[in-house]
Amino acid sequence: MNSDEHEERGEAGGGGDGRPATELSAREIAAAVRGGSRSARAVLEDHLEQVDALEPELRAFLRRPSALARSRAQALDDARARGETLGPLAGVPIALKDIFVTRGVETTCGSRILAGWVPPYDGAHAERLERAGAVLFGKLTMDEFAMGSSNENTPFEPPRNPWALDRVPGGSSGGSAVAVAARMAAASLGTDTGGSIRQPAGFCGVVGLKPTYGRVPRFGMIAFASSLDQAGPLTRDVRDAARVLQCLAGHDPRDASSLRDPVPDLEVACERGADGLRVGVPRAMIEQPGLDPAVRDAFERSLAALERAGAERVDVALPHARYAVACYYVLSPAEAASNLARYDGVRYGLRVERATLRETYEATRDAGFGAEVKRRILLGTFVLRADSYDRYYGRAMRVRTLIARDYEAAFASCDVIATPTSPTPAFPLGQNAGDPLAMYLSDVFTIGANLAGLPAISIPGGLAPATADAPPLPIGFQLLGPRLGEPTLLAAAAAHEAETGWHAQRPPLLGGLTRGALS
Amino acid sequence: MSARDYQPVIGLEVHCQLNTASKMFTGCPSRTDAAPNELTDPYTLGLPGTLPVPNKAAVEYALRMAIATDSTIQPVSRWARKHYFYPDLPKGYQITQNDHPYALGGGLEVPGPKGAEHETTYVRLIRIHMEEDAGKNTHLHGEPDSLVDYNRAGAPLIEIVSEPDIRSAAEAARYLKELRAIVRYLGISEANMEEGTLRCDANVSLGPAGGPLGTRCEIKNLNSFKFLELAIKAELRRQRDLLERGEPVRQCTLSYDVARDVTRVMRIKEAAADYRYFPEPDMPPLLVDAAWVARVRSEVPELPAARRARYRGLELTAYDAAVLTADAALAAYFDAALARAEGEDAITPKKLCNWITGELLRRAKEDEGASLEPGRAPVEPAWLVDLVALVERGVISARAGKEVLGKSYAERVAPADIVERDGYRQVSDTSELSALIEGVLDRGAKQVEQYLGGKDKLLGFFVGQIMKATRGQANPQVVRPLLLEALRRRGS
Structure with a gap:
């Protein structure tokens, strides 16, 4: 894409109006930095101040390489002063889930077993974002090895939901959702294996986009379940998500599963509107016992908004959707058990030295992995045993094919499929921590997209009314598209956003305006 | 039952390291002459976030081998992970091919033993598959720590698995030599057993001739042709002893003790590791279309068996043909x-x-x-x-x-x-040689007399004198008729 087009489309008026940079979208920041009305340094400082102010309560960051970020921002300002043209994310402060490998900056994947590991290389994500001009300034907390739906599976302090500090922000990309919702980062990167971008985005009231499998390369993203993992952006509006994805997407020869298909202009796609789009609603799948009535109500309001924007509602069936959670909890632990075999204390990360090799392996992995990771390694090891392979892994692979065919059939009669992102709004910290099954069921609406490799987005879908124990909490609205259907998905999401304006709702923690604006 | 009533049944699993410039799934250089851990990169070390990408050259080398052995190239083959924990295995699994190898079937013609090279046998192949190698652990005697070298980790290998068509230890060695000749002809491997670029495991069983097959035992890590032959012989002795004592042969993995010339059981098969194979999720299936195979086929040179046939057509002996093509x-x-x-x-x-x-x-x-x-x-x-x-x-x-x-x-x-x-040119000039001959005969009048008297053996004496006079440069083909003619003249 021609970078000048960004300039024209960017909301250049947002630049020099005295608002703190934390109130700007990523596009506004890039336009301001490219246009010279704000320096990348000043933009970064605004965000670092916000982090200083809110981080003690929110705990989203595992690491803040501020000096590195400042020199990076300064380099951008210097480049501009020399007359160089800056990229589409010029000066945008972006924080990465700690699953993304960053050269010279400790990367732990939220696990003790990688404590102290400083990668000697940059992953595709850090590389591509920096090439686009982004200022990477932090590594965000997550469920250990991305295994979890609340970000409580962490050896560190669990992060808090900015809408209610006693609630989880969702997971596994909890830190990524918190940082964006609390205006500590203009955008962040998360990863989604079974809903890990979309569910926390929904819980925190931000946009979370999981692209088609292979659209964003996986090189430099620490593997959880290779056939399901996909990186994507969390942002505060749909067009920001489109821009960040534009910078991330495209083939990488270092990833054999990354797609070679050309990447269309995704911001242009956002302008299409929803007129004439057929929105498929898998009613039988949505109506399940665990569905919170507030989520159901919000979902209906979202559908109505899309209809007002010109979309048409159609019924679709996903007959095998009810097997998705079971299928996922066979396949993903199998791949995880394999992917995590490399953490043996021999070459990097934690080593707990014992008298024999075997004891060293056991002590290292016992001390290095948390309970949920161990549970999944055990599950995965079990289902791959020669005597249980056919009954579990083999069967789950066949079910996966059936689920993918369901979606294919459904997309014959609709353009996007709508569901709630999660059956409930954010739950209290500790509520599901001792009940893995309840936790697994919170992924019921998101897992299908991963099994079928399809793109899906969670956008703000309104607030659940306050109750006796909870303030108003965000509810996510999910849209799924066919393979490589990001343009349609973004069009529908942008139309919904324009119709509802719900993306502008702010966590009460931030006040009506931010600190900067009050001064 | 006597020893000759038993039938040995042998199959070989041969690992061959491909001599591509880089490793199987990464651009990291692959050589055999580097300092420890010189040939590493993030993938080779199994660093988090790295991914395997197949090396096209390695795949093409593997295809050459399949073409050379008439093995059927599969249009779709799959990578698989094989799991076990060991310090030389950086990811905790090896990427290999399991259920869906890239080549199935085929075989090769093996020349007969020395002096009977034309009595060839045909050893069929079960399969050939590609995989990446592990590194190398070294345990220094008396040291508490082991050393690991990852230079070899990730190096490209093909594994060639034969049917149990081999009937003797000597034939096994000839099969392996023929295999080595083929990969060297193809230019795909150094195939050096000492350096480990050619490695061999042998599956050996012994059963009553014409009866059911015996229990198969696997001898690991045979690193020379000599040891391969000795180890199989030792294992056949071990199995025959068991059978003759009426004891069962249990399926097991063995190593060969060179010093004592015996095979030793390493582990019994029932306790074998479960490698938890499953399809490699980081890479799509390997697709090989007909056009690719055709292009690789055009790069395959004439192979030993075809050359042997051609040389025999030039009226060389089977032995000569075998020596030339080895x-x-x-x-x-x-x-x-x-x-x-x-x-x-x-x-x-x-x-x-x-x-x-x-x-x-x-x-x-x-x-x-x-x-x-x-x-x-x-x-x-x-x-x-x-x-x-x-x-x-x-x-x-x-x-x-x-x-x-x-x-x-x-x-x-x-x-x-x-x-x-250095003046090696023979003297073939008849007038020059005639004068020389006359001189020799004049000086040896006595011998001439004896020769003419019937002592034919003295012809050699005259030839010797002539050679001596020419410092060996007289052309014997020319000398002989001239000498006979001169002698005849003197006798008449």
């Missing part, structure tokens, strides 16, 4: 010489072969196995042809030819130049 460089040398000798009727393929497999090969072996690859050989094929022509035309004697070849080899000088420089 080494791709030697066969190429012979072919280059053949092409050069085209049109020289006096230089038959058999004569060239004799010079090459005799005098030249002997010198190369003395020269620590120097390569005879055309272009690198100390004596170029064209020189050798020139030398043979000099001998055949009688310009120099056969004995002088050997000396000239020796000098040519040592000094890298053309034989024709040496002949001139």
Whole structure:
């Protein structure tokens, strides 16, 4: 894409109006930095101040390489002063889930077993974002090895939901959702294996986009379940998500599963509107016992908004959707058990030295992995045993094919499929921590997209009314598209956003305006 | 039951390291001569976030092998992970092919034993698959720590699995030699057993002749042709002893103890590791279309079996053909010489072969196995042809030819130049030789008398005197009729 087009489309008026940079979208920041009305340094400082102010309560960051970020921002300002043209994310402060490998900056994947590991290389994500001009300034907390739906599976302090500090922000990309919702980062990167971008985005009231499998390369993203993992952006509006994805997407020869298909202009796609789009609603799948009535109500309001924007509602069936959670909890632990075999204390990360090799392996992995990771390694090891392979892994692979065919059939009669992102709004910290099954069921609406490799987005879908124990909490609205259907998905999401304006709702923690604006 | 009532049944699993510039799934360089851990990169070390990407050159080398052995290339094959924990295995799994290897079936013709090379056998293949190698653990005696070298980790391998078609230890060694010749012809591997670029495991069973198959035992890590043969023999002895004592042979994995010439059980198969194979999720299936196979096929050179057949057609013996084809460089040398000798009727393929497999090969072996690859050989094929022509035309004697070849080899000088420089040219001028003969006969009047008296053996004496007088340069073919004629004249 021609970078000048960004300039024209960017909301250049947002630049020099005295608002703190934390109130700007990523596009506004890039336009301001490219246009010279704000320096990348000043933009970064605004965000670092916000982090200083809110981080003690929110705990989203595992690491803040501020000096590195400042020199990076300064380099951008210097480049501009020399007359160089800056990229589409010029000066945008972006924080990465700690699953993304960053050269010279400790990367732990939220696990003790990688404590102290400083990668000697940059992953595709850090590389591509920096090439686009982004200022990477932090590594965000997550469920250990991305295994979890609340970000409580962490050896560190669990992060808090900015809408209610006693609630989880969702997971596994909890830190990524918190940082964006609390205006500590203009955008962040998360990863989604079974809903890990979309569910926390929904819980925190931000946009979370999981692209088609292979659209964003996986090189430099620490593997959880290779056939399901996909990186994507969390942002505060749909067009920001489109821009960040534009910078991330495209083939990488270092990833054999990354797609070679050309990447269309995704911001242009956002302008299409929803007129004439057929929105498929898998009613039988949505109506399940665990569905919170507030989520159901919000979902209906979202559908109505899309209809007002010109979309048409159609019924679709996903007959095998009810097997998705079971299928996922066979396949993903199998791949995880394999992917995590490399953490043996021999070459990097934690080593707990014992008298024999075997004891060293056991002590290292016992001390290095948390309970949920161990549970999944055990599950995965079990289902791959020669005597249980056919009954579990083999069967789950066949079910996966059936689920993918369901979606294919459904997309014959609709353009996007709508569901709630999660059956409930954010739950209290500790509520599901001792009940893995309840936790697994919170992924019921998101897992299908991963099994079928399809793109899906969670956008703000309104607030659940306050109750006796909870303030108003965000509810996510999910849209799924066919393979490589990001343009349609973004069009529908942008139309919904324009119709509802719900993306502008702010966590009460931030006040009506931010600190900067009050001064 | 006596020993000869048992039938050995043997199959080999051969690992061959491909000599591509980079490793199987990463651009990291692959060599065998680097300092420890010099050949590593983030993928090789199993660093988090790294991914495997198949090396196209390695796949093409593997395809060559399948084509060379008539193994059926599969349009779709799959990568799989094989899991076990060991410090030399950086990811905790090895990427290999399990259920869906890239090549199935095929086989190769194995020459018979020395002197009966034409009695070939055909050993079928079950499959060939690609995989990445592990690193190397070294445990220093008396040290608490082990050392790990990851240079080899990720190196490209093919594993060639034979059917249990082999019937003796000697045949197993011949099969492996033929396999080595093929991969060397293909240029896809150094195939050096000492350096570990060719490795072999043997599955051995012994059962009553004509009866059901015996229980299969696997001998691991046989790193020379000699040990392969000795180990199989030792294992057959072990199994026969068990059978004759009426004890069962249990399926097991063994190692060969060189010092005691016995096989030792490492582990019983029931307790074997479960490798938890599953399809590699980081890479899509490997797709090989007909056009790709056709292109690779066009790059496959003439192979040992075909060359042996062609050489027999040139009226070489099966032994000669086997010697020439055992080494791709030697066969190429012979072919280059053949092409050069085209049109020289006096230089038959058999004569060239004799010079090459005799005098030249002997010198190369003395020269620590120097390569005879055309272009690198100390004596170029064209020189050798020139030398043979000099001998055949009688310009120099056969004995002088050997000396000239020796000098040519040592000094890298053309034989024709040496002949001139060092005066090896034979004396064939009849008037010059006639005068010489008359002189010799005059000086040996007594012997002439005896010869004429019937002592025919004295002919050799006269020849010797003439050779002595010419410092060996008289052409015996010319001398002989002149001498007989001169003697006849004196007797009449």
